[in-house]
Amino acid sequence: MPGTVLLLAASPVGKGRLVDAASVLPVLAAVAPAVLSGTDTANVVELADPLEPQAVLTRLRAAAAAPGPLTVYVTGQLQLDRRQRLPHLALARTTAATARYTAFPWHWFREELRLRPAGATTLLLDLHADAETWELLRSTPLDSGRGNAVHGRIAPPPSRRTIAQPAYMKAVATILRSGSRPPAEQLHQQALTRIAPESAGTDLVLSTPGPAVGDPHAAITAAVQSGRHTEADALAARHEQIAVTTHGPASEEALHWAEVRADLAMFAGDAVRSCRTWLMIATARLNAGQAPDAPAVEAAVDRAHHQWGQVRDTAPARELGAALAALRGRVPGRREGALDHVQRQLRQLQTPAGTGTRLSDGAAFTRPM
Structure with missing residues (x-):
């Protein structure tokens, strides 16, 4: 059965940007769809610096409704909305004051993917957090939903006036460009090994396998x-x-x-x-x-x-x-x-x-x- 791949890279325009998320898309786009998905054939949807949360929701909802395996690659930065202090994926127009209305609530990933068959969804995440979100996530894990395999890293905020690079996702893309598609957990470990010198052990590592046998x-x-x-x-x-x-x-x-x-x-x-x-x-x-x-x-x-x-x-x-x-x-x-x-x-x-x-x-x- 064909797979589906959603490539999402998002970060604010202007001084609020922590990471150059979209810079990873040309590297991912050079990977064959079947390799991105780990299936014989795959449909790929790409979202580069989207402006509106509704646009992301529409594409995510369509991807979640597709039969067969779904792999979601997300690169970007996390911010909290000021009202509920919930993690959001910052989009192009997001500022600290407008996150509730201009960013994509992270729990929408969980909600839209919850009806998919157990074990049919994999998320690969390369996220940077601002200072407030970083403090929250050190004690409260990022919830991406039950039944989904989730691998990746959350990096702390970079130093002032520095825009970070999505090193983890670029490592994933470089490995996949070889033409081989290792299992998601093995791909994750290989990517972590490649970025270890620059991350210096400061990242929050995400590694949740899919449902176990007997789930x-x-x-x-x-x-x-x-x-x-x-x-x-x-x-x-x-x-x-x-x-x-x-x-x-x-x-x-x-x-x-x-x-x-x-x-x-x-x-x-x-x-x-x-x-x-x-x-x-x-x-x-x-x-x-x-x-x-x-x-x-x-x-x-x-x-x-x-x-x-x-x-x-x-x-x-x-x-x-x-x-x-x-x-x-x-x-x-x-x-x-x-x-x-x-x-x-x-x-x-x-x-x-x-x-x-x-x-x-x-x-x-x-x-x-």
């Missing part, structure tokens, strides 16, 4: 791909119960498996169950003290909203819509007008024409941002 996510993926949705949900339910018993119902372990079950309901075409589960997850996170604008809370409400748009029968649509409207009052999310959309749909469901089978207005709220 339940792989078994669930296989069941879904062969249409055994009931079996997949039963397996996830068993792991959810173990997590609840071991860690508690509001633990990240338990909520993770609840999220898996919400996605499984979507794959099985059960929008009612999926929406109801996402509403429960959002409420549990809020009740546990998570902020209304926390990424996991916003994502849960956005997904509930999206699944609600797929519910065709009016009775469950009214019930779930009322609960969603209450949550939207607390969690408006990043998409403007989300609460108005729910309220407008609920009014239509109360009219005589809104009885029986519901016509979806999904175009107004198609997918979470």
